Amino acid sequence: MNNIKAIIGGTGIYDIGTDVYSETIQTEYGDVAVDIVNIKDEKIVFLSRHGKTHSTPPHLINYRANMKALCMLGVTHVYATVAVGSINNNFGLGDVVIINDFMDFTKARNNTFFDGTNGVKHVDMSDPYCKMLRVKFSEYAGNHNIDVKGNAVYVCTEGPRFETATEIKGYRLLGADVVGMTNVPEVVLAKELGICYSAVGIITNWATGFKDEEITFHDIKGSLKKNKEKITSAFIEILSTELNKAECNCANSVISL
Numbered sequence: 729m730n731n732i733k734a735i736i737g738g739t740g741i742y743d744i745g746t747d748v749y750s751e752t753i754q755t756e757y758g759d760v761a762v763d764i765v766n767i768k769d770e771k772i773v774f775l776s777r778h779g780k781t782h783s784t785p786p787h788l789i790n791y792r793a794n795m796k797a798l799c800m801l802g803v804t805h806v807y808a809t810v811a812v813g814s815i816n817n818n819f820g821l822g823d824v825v826i827i828n829d830f831m832d833f834t835k836a837r838n839n840t841f842f843d844g845t846n847g848v849k850h851v852d853m854s855d856p857y858c859k860m861l862r863v864k865f866s867e868y869a870g871n872h873n874i875d876v877k878g879n880a881v882y883v884c885t886e887g888p889r890f891e892t893a894t895e896i897k898g899y900r901l902l903g904a905d906v907v908g909m910t911n912v913p914e915v916v917l918a919k920e921l922g923i924c925y926s927a928v929g930i931i932t933n934w935a936t937g938f939k940d941e942e943i944t945f946h947d948i949k950g951s952l953k954k955n956k957e958k959i960t961s962a963f964i965e966i967l968s969t970e971l972n973k974a975e976c977n978c979a980n981s982v983i984s985l
């Protein structure tokens with residue numbers, strides 16, 4: 729199978745129409761359930777990061793199984809949505825941002841496929857999020873009334889606890905704009921597999937202590953609902969077009985020693 733693209737969703741399930749079938753992919757890391765949709769002449773795989781019933785907490789997601797399953801299906805390009813807390817005054821509730829870099833403060837995750845069995849390998853992180861997919865989303869958004877507030881650096885924490893107010897202050901000082909618990913190692917594993925990967929963030933809350941108010945998620949459903957349909961249809965439209973791997977360096981990011 730060729731020309732297969734994927735959309736990874738987090739919080740919130742997508743309404744993806746009727747021409748859908750489900751498949752369970754058996755990987756060496758575990759089984760992964762996906763929905764596959766025929767759209768135009770393309771197949772688009774939908775993967776729910778937390779499992780179909782949203783039952784897996786962020787620190788226990790089997791990231792390696794998820795990304796390996798996409799690879800085994802022949803997926804070449806992935807768009808993901810991430811629900812994030814804001815630690816930047818410019819990004820408020822419900823805003824849409826394009827993630828362009830990350831900081832990793834996770835602690836206890838299987839975060840690589842490179843376990844030494846095939847020699848020593850490293851992966852280049854100078855452009856962790858596929859530049860070509862980022863530019864295409866930005867252009868599409870500009871032409872279709874999706875208000876992208878800008879690029880954002882994502883800090884990934886281990887969870888499931890939220891961050892302390894002091895941690896949030898520190899992350900802001902280090903240059904982060906938004907905080908979440910799921911984008912690492914997902915983005916790294918995609919790059920190890922040579923898959924183009926881009927993530928779009930939706931702000932669902934202010935991070936701890938950032939606005940001198942308690943962390944609240946009263947807006948989480950409203951924020952997601954407002955934007956998820958527009959973002960999903962943007963993903964589908966872009967992924968349904970011809971995408972050229974030569975326009976980015978994602979397929980050549982692994983360095984073997």
Ligand SMILES: [Zn+2]
Pocket residue numbers: 858859860861923924925976977978979
């Ligand atoms: Zn790429």
